[in-house]
Amino acid sequence: MQAFFNRNRNPTADQEGDEASSEAELLRLESWLPFRFFTISVRVADLLTSFYGPRYGLSRAAWRTMAIVANRPGASAREICQAGGLDQFTVSRAIASLVENGFARRRTGKTDKRYASIELTKEGWSAFEEISALSKRLDAELTTQIAPEEMAMLDDVLRRLDDASAGMLARGWRGFFEQRPEGLRPNARSGRKAKDGND
Amino acid sequence: MQAFFNRNRNPTADQEGDEASSEAELLRLESWLPFRFFTISVRVADLLTSFYGPRYGLSRAAWRTMAIVANRPGASAREICQAGGLDQFTVSRAIASLVENGFARRRTGKTDKRYASIELTKEGWSAFEEISALSKRLDAELTTQIAPEEMAMLDDVLRRLDDASAGMLARGWRGFFEQRPEGLRPNARSGRKAKDGND
DNA sequence: GGATATAATTGCACAATGCAAATAAAATGC
DNA sequence: GCATTTTATTTGCATTGTGCAATTATATCC
Numbered sequence: 001m002q003a004f005f006n007r008n009r010n011p012t013a014d015q016e017g018d019e020a021s022s023e024a025e026l027l028r029l030e031s032w033l034p035f036r037f038f039t040i041s042v043r044v045a046d047l048l049t050s051f052y053g054p055r056y057g058l059s060r061a062a063w064r065t066m067a068i069v070a071n072r073p074g075a076s077a078r079e080i081c082q083a084g085g086l087d088q089f090t091v092s093r094a095i096a097s098l099v100e101n102g103f104a105r106r107r108t109g110k111t112d113k114r115y116a117s118i119e120l121t122k123e124g125w126s127a128f129e130e131i132s133a134l135s136k137r138l139d140a141e142l143t144t145q146i147a148p149e150e151m152a153m154l155d156d157v158l159r160r161l162d163d164a165s166a167g168m169l170a171r172g173w174r175g176f177f178e179q180r181p182e183g184l185r186p187n188a189r190s191g192r193k194a195k196d197g198n199d
Numbered sequence: 200m201q202a203f204f205n206r207n208r209n210p211t212a213d214q215e216g217d218e219a220s221s222e223a224e225l226l227r228l229e230s231w232l233p234f235r236f237f238t239i240s241v242r243v244a245d246l247l248t249s250f251y252g253p254r255y256g257l258s259r260a261a262w263r264t265m266a267i268v269a270n271r272p273g274a275s276a277r278e279i280c281q282a283g284g285l286d287q288f289t290v291s292r293a294i295a296s297l298v299e300n301g302f303a304r305r306r307t308g309k310t311d312k313r314y315a316s317i318e319l320t321k322e323g324w325s326a327f328e329e330i331s332a333l334s335k336r337l338d339a340e341l342t343t344q345i346a347p348e349e350m351a352m353l354d355d356v357l358r359r360l361d362d363a364s365a366g367m368l369a370r371g372w373r374g375f376f377e378q379r380p381e382g383l384r385p386n387a388r389s390g391r392k393a394k395d396g397n398d
Numbered sequence: 399g400g401a402t403a404t405a406a407t408t409g410c411a412c413a414a415t416g417c418a419a420a421t422a423a424a425a426t427g428c
Numbered sequence: 429g430c431a432t433t434t435t436a437t438t439t440g441c442a443t444t445g446t447g448c449a450a451t452t453a454t455a456t457c458c
Binding site for chain 3: 076077078088089091092093095096109112113114115116
């Protein structure tokens, strides 16, 4: 098995303090923290979607939007974007679908007419309450796996990771190859051959 | 604000030991564990995608497939599905794109010719190593937020949540409304009006 | 009041997804 | 051994989701 990780390496690479191409450094997807988070959250989301999708005809974006509006009645599309990590187009369409299906109501803002001000209708609240109930049960099922002290710590850790990940995203991937003056250079040189995103 | 959570509720509902429609029970998306996991993992995934997308022309599915194949050289499409939480169509297309772009090689199994047996090419390993390096840096950046004891606990908690979520998904959402003999009934009765998924 | 900025929407091209059906190679039953 | 069933994978096609440019409407700034 180890042999599989040894290919394509410059035998002199290790000498220059390089760690990026040593076999111990290759990513193991299933133990990668973001992947582990992703797997768990997607399973739960899939489960929830299999409920609200057929039952209410909601898309994931519509459900997320609904949940955000429920928490912040009268929110504008822009606010929903920020709170839900969704882009403005998605939110605009999600709102349109919620309105179309009678789950939400859109009113133009009183002071500033550019703003939307979304709130749930009676039907919207009813749907939200039901999906909420399932969501919380799913959460409870997860939570029973966690002791109270663990939960407190998890909460704290997640808060920090949330902040950190937001900062990292804002910083862009370049920040992880370039601005490293401490000599922690990977085998990826800065000026590579191809075009790259994040311009 | 509280008023917004009080609508559409039967005033007698609380009496029957009901907790699902009380305002304290409504889901707060941003404190919902699966959502918090999701947010963090998606930010990291987006960051990584902004690197490998433009640089190597890989889709998310292709990257995930590549990572899995790197960890298990010679894996079949089926194995990749299971390891990556991807469906067979996605994996089939991801492999096709990897092969097309020269990152992977597909050989029909020696004993059983139905199996695919995928492995990375030299170019595939090279790309993987580079993306790996960034992935690990991102991981490291997250990990610096976490003390060693916390990390050990987090690892343990995630292991349990992984198991639990897999079980929950297998069980289906119905298992969270119905088979509850202990009297923990929500306001959602079992025989509701509509069609539902998970059939 | 005309230029500029902001909020939201819409159209359109393109990518991703889901499912039915096809293909192909075992395995199984008789 | 041959028909039947199962397993692995691929493909076509319709649907849906996404990303971006352009548009509309309103507000703000000299």
